[in-house]
Amino acid sequence: MRADYLTVDDTTSFILQEGEGRPVLCLHTAGQNGVQWRHTQSELAAHGYRVVVPDLPGHGRSEPAPNGPVRDIGRYAVWCERLIDQLGLENPYVVGCSIGGRIGLDLAVRRGDRLAGVVAMAAHGARDSRPLLSLRRLERELIDSAAPARSDRTYHGTLAVVGDRVPAAKAELIARMHRREDPEISNSDLIGWVTHDISHGLPSVACPVHLVVGGDDLWVDPADVQATARLIPDARYTLLDGIGHYPMEELDGFGETLHGWLKDLGDRRRTAA
Amino acid sequence: MTRAEGTPRTRPAPYFEDFRVGQRYTGPARTFSRGVVAAFAEVTGDTHPLHTDGIVLGALVLSAFFGWHHELGLSTHVEAAFDVQWEYRAPVHVGDTVTYEMTITRCRRTSGRTNGVVGRHIVVRDQNGVVVQAGTSSMLVTARMAADDQDLRTGRAFVTEAWAAALAERLNQDPDFRTATSTWDGTIGLRSGAQEIHFRVYQGRVHDTGPRTPNGPRFVLAADDLTWTELLTGPVNDFTKRAMKDEFRVHGDAYEYLRLTKALIALVGQARVLAGEEESMRCAPTT
Numbered sequence: 108m109r110a111d112y113l114t115v116d117d118t119t120s121f122i123l124q125e126g127e128g129r130p131v132l133c134l135h136t137a138g139q140n141g142v143q144w145r146h147t148q149s150e151l152a153a154h155g156y157r158v159v160v161p162d163l164p165g166h167g168r169s170e171p172a173p174n175g176p177v178r179d180i181g182r183y184a185v186w187c188e189r190l191i192d193q194l195g196l197e198n199p200y201v202v203g204c205s206i207g208g209r210i211g212l213d214l215a216v217r218r219g220d221r222l223a224g225v226v227a228m229a230a231h232g233a234r235d236s237r238p239l240l241s242l243r244r245l246e247r248e249l250i251d252s253a254a255p256a257r258s259d260r261t262y263h264g265t266l267a268v269v270g271d272r273v274p275a276a277k278a279e280l281i282a283r284m285h286r287r288e289d290p291e292i293s294n295s296d297l298i299g300w301v302t303h304d305i306s307h308g309l310p311s312v313a314c315p316v317h318l319v320v321g322g323d324d325l326w327v328d329p330a331d332v333q334a335t336a337r338l339i340p341d342a343r344y345t346l347l348d349g350i351g352h353y354p355m356e357e358l359d360g361f362g363e364t365l366h367g368w369l370k371d372l373g374d375r376r377r378t379a380a
Numbered sequence: 381m382t383r384a385e386g387t388p389r390t391r392p393a394p395y396f397e398d399f400r401v402g403q404r405y406t407g408p409a410r411t412f413s414r415g416v417v418a419a420f421a422e423v424t425g426d427t428h429p430l431h432t433d434g435i436v437l438g439a440l441v442l443s444a445f446f447g448w449h450h451e452l453g454l455s456t457h458v459e460a461a462f463d464v465q466w467e468y469r470a471p472v473h474v475g476d477t478v479t480y481e482m483t484i485t486r487c488r489r490t491s492g493r494t495n496g497v498v499g500r501h502i503v504v505r506d507q508n509g510v511v512v513q514a515g516t517s518s519m520l521v522t523a524r525m526a527a528d529d530q531d532l533r534t535g536r537a538f539v540t541e542a543w544a545a546a547l548a549e550r551l552n553q554d555p556d557f558r559t560a561t562s563t564w565d566g567t568i569g570l571r572s573g574a575q576e577i578h579f580r581v582y583q584g585r586v587h588d589t590g591p592r593t594p595n596g597p598r599f600v601l602a603a604d605d606l607t608w609t610e611l612l613t614g615p616v617n618d619f620t621k622r623a624m625k626d627e628f629r630v631h632g633d634a635y636e637y638l639r640l641t642k643a644l645i646a647l648v649g650q651a652r653v654l655a656g657e658e659e660s661m662r663c664a665p666t667t
Contacts (some may be wrong), residue, residue, distance in 0.1 A: 237623060255639035263645060267620035325624055 108148070112168075114153030115161075116189045120359055121168035123160040126152025129223065130199035131369065132187065133160045136229075136353065137300065138261075138293025139285060140167025143204070146371040147355050151360020156369075159199070161190060176295035180206060180303040184213035200369050204228040205326070205353060206296050209303055212335070216308035224372030226365065228319040229327050229352045231335040237328050245298050249291060265270050270323035272349025273357045276321070281356045309338035315372040317343040321350035321357070331378040393456030395524040396489065396496035401536035402613030402655070403484040407452050409507075410444055411477045412436045436472040441513055445502055448480045457522040459495060466515030470506070473616050479506045485605035486518070487533060493526040501606040516605065526586065535658025538608045539572035543654070544589035548579060550650040557650065558584040560643035566636060568647075569597030572608045576600065579647075599632035611648060612655045619648045 108125040115122075123141055125148045133144045141160035148158045163183055164172035177183055187210060191199060200223045203211035206231025215225045216232075247253045265282040273281075316339045320332040329346055336344040345368075347354055355361045385572040420440045421431045426561060431437050442464070449455050485500030498521050500650050531544065537543045551557045562584040569578050580588040603611075607627045611619060622628065630637045637644075 253635065255635050256641045259641045260638065263620045263641060264624070267618070267624055325621060 113190075115193060115195065116164075116186045117173050118164045118186070119170040119209070120164065120190070121162040122190070122194075123148070123158075124147060125158045125160075126156050128155035128157050129373070130157045130194075130196040131158060131367075132191065132196065132199050132201045133158060133168065133355075134187070134201065134203030134210050134257060135160075135163065136205035136207055137296035138166070138288035138290070140169075140340075142284065143353070143356055146219060147365060149363045150360065154362070154366045156200075156289050156366075157196075159190075159194065159196065161187075163239060165289065165295075171292075178295045178298045178302070180209045180213055180299045183210045183251075183299070184217060186217065187214055198223045200224050200226070200364060200372065202226040202228075202369075204229065205230060205352060206300055209300065210270060212309070212312075212316070213303070213305055215312045215314055215339075216305050219311075219313035222314040223376055224315040224317070224369065224373070226317045226319060226368050229321065229324055229326065229353050231331040232309050232338065233304050233331065233335065235301070235328065236331050238301065240297055240301050241300060242301050245294050245301065249294050251290075258286050261288060261293075262286050268323070268325050268352040270321050270347070270350035270357055272323075275353070277357070281353060283318065305336060306335070307336060310340065311340075312339045315341065315343075315375040317345065317368050317372060318356060319345045319368075321352060321354060322346055322348045323351040326352050341375070344366075385611065385613050387498050391453060393453050394521070395457050395504035396487070396498065396521040397524050398497045399484050399487050399496075399521065401487055401533075401538070401608055402486055405452065405454070405482040407448060407480065409477045409479045412440065412444075412472065412474060414474050417474055418439070434474045436474060436476065437479050438466075438468040438472075438513065439481065441472050441478060441504060443465055444478075445517075447482055447621055448559065449482070453536075458519050459522055460520040462497070462602055463551055464515060464517045464522065465610070466513065466517075469514055470510055470512045472506060473530065476512075478504050480504055483606055483609060485516070485609045486537075488537070489528075489530060489533075490520075491522065493523065493528060495520055495522050497521075499605060502607070523607050526639070529654040533658065535656070536613070538605075538612060538651075538655075539575045541575050541577065541590060541646065544570075544577040544579065547647070547651055548589045550654060551579075551647060554650055555648055557643055557646035558647055560640070561585075564640065566598040567593045567596065568644075569600035569632070571602035571631075573605050579607045589590075597632060599630055599634065601639040602629045602631060607644070617649050619645055 113122050114161050130149060135141055144160045148160055153160045154156045162169040164186060167177055168268040197223060201211040201214050208227035211227045212232045240337055262282045266278055269278040269281055318332050318336045320327055320329050333344055333380040335338045336342040350357050417431060417436050423429045424435060481503045483501045485501050487496060489496040497518055499518045501516050503511055506512050534542045534546050561581050565582050567578050567580045569576055578590060578593040579586050580593045606655055611622060
């Protein structure tokens with residue numbers, strides 16, 4: 108495993124890499140950082156991938172973006188494009204969860220012809236049809252005094268969206284680690300979520316896409332994910348029973364599962380070519 | 381929550397004592413044929429074209445609930461039905477097959493002690509699982525014996541004065557609740573249907589409970605009887621999930637409500653233990 112601070116799109120950014128082979132870019136969820144992939148990265152690397160795990164601007168060990176917290180998923184996608192080009196990743200896979208999944212879909216629209224495929228988890232490409240989040244509430248929560256017991260709510264809110272199949276000790280660990288967020292950054296990410304809509308671009312996506320959603324994910328309506336899957340040519344759709352909003356943190360041996368999905372995407376890419 | 385899979389008339393007809401908050405009854409499905417719908421329209425005089433056009437009269441689906449209740453043998457000791465509050469949420473069509481699911485949400489013995497009021501919440505689903513109707517109805521049920529068993533029922537007499545007093549005792553022993561409220565001065569209100577109860581809290585202790593407290597509650601957390609029953613008798617403390625799904629409404633100072641997130645989860649946790657205690661007391665052999 109190697110770690111670098113790279114200047115990506117004018118932001119000093121923390122990038123972890125592990126393994127050699129087909130590049131895979133792994134994108135974390137709102138307010139979190141690359142630590143969410145700590146188990147997956149080694150498992151994937153062992154299968155012959157070059158796993159690239161960035162902390163998005165403002166997250167983890169990366170500096171904030173020059174113009175303040177990012178509120179636009181497309182902005183993150185541009186940052187990822189720069190990173191891909193800077194590292195010289197050729198036809199990488201992109202795997203993301205929650206806002207990371209949305210960034211993956213955004214990249215599929217922008218440059219699907221230069222991606223091996225995208226696995227988008229807990230994400231879809233339109234506005235939520237039954238929104239639990241509202242822009243007005245998120246804007247209000249950006250004012251610290253209007254966000255009481257934020258850390259408790261992140262902790263309990265995370266526990267509420269981890270799947271029923273996940274052992275209590277593991278759910279507890281996930282929820283505790285999620286408390287490390289910077290609320291200003293998390294809220295800005297979520298503003299990005301509620302305002303992001305790339306449905307018009309989905310029919311022209313030029314790489315294979317696999318959409319994955321947990322059956323216990325309260326944040327994402329599987330119907331929305333299916334709707335996105337229908338818009339993207341030949342997209343795969345998987346519902347994970349008993350899993351919630353964070354499959355890579357919830358599932359033991361997730362790297363193996365992901366390897367299977369990536370192999371399938373790669374095979375389809377070759378067949379199509 | 382206890383599931384009582386009802387098969388018609390295979391269980392002895394329940395008296396008041398046999399009903400417990402949290403019991404859930406399901407039973408045989410019911411299909412409404414064109415003939416039955418026409419007959420009901422004829423009897424009631426509601427021959428609106430909608431009903432001759434394939435939509436089942438809402439009142440027929442409601443009336444058939446009482447038939448289902450009787451069929452399950454649950455009506456034998458019912459002395460009276462008090463009220464019905466009912467919603468038609470989606471149309472039922474001729475030929476649809478509906479199922480009834482009834483949850484007991486309240487059991488209160490009357491002051492005369494020879495009978496008691498039982499609150500029921502009913503959900504009606506069609507063959508696709510869509511909720512087509514839902515509502516509540518309370519009934520007066522004869523007691524097997526005239527006795528004062530209120531103490532035995534306190535743990536599931538949700539949002540009543542006796543329940544609040546018992547819960548306050550538990551909360552004052554609970555380190556999680558005490559820590560979470562250790563910097564707080566205010567009153568928490570809980571509401572279930574029309575009932576409201578207050579917990580006066582000062583720096584980690586509940587000092588008073590009751591339907592009214594000086595200065596009133598800072599906020600009131602409100603839900604229907606079914607939500608409280610499911611939350612407090614269900615398999616896990618899923619308060620956060622239910623709050624995220626908007627099953628609760630908050631009146632008053634919403635920021636103070638958010639601030640007490642951890643305290644409210646602890647309160648629900650203790651209320652669940654209290655509800656479980658009632659169950660174990662009732663199941664203990666009596667001498």
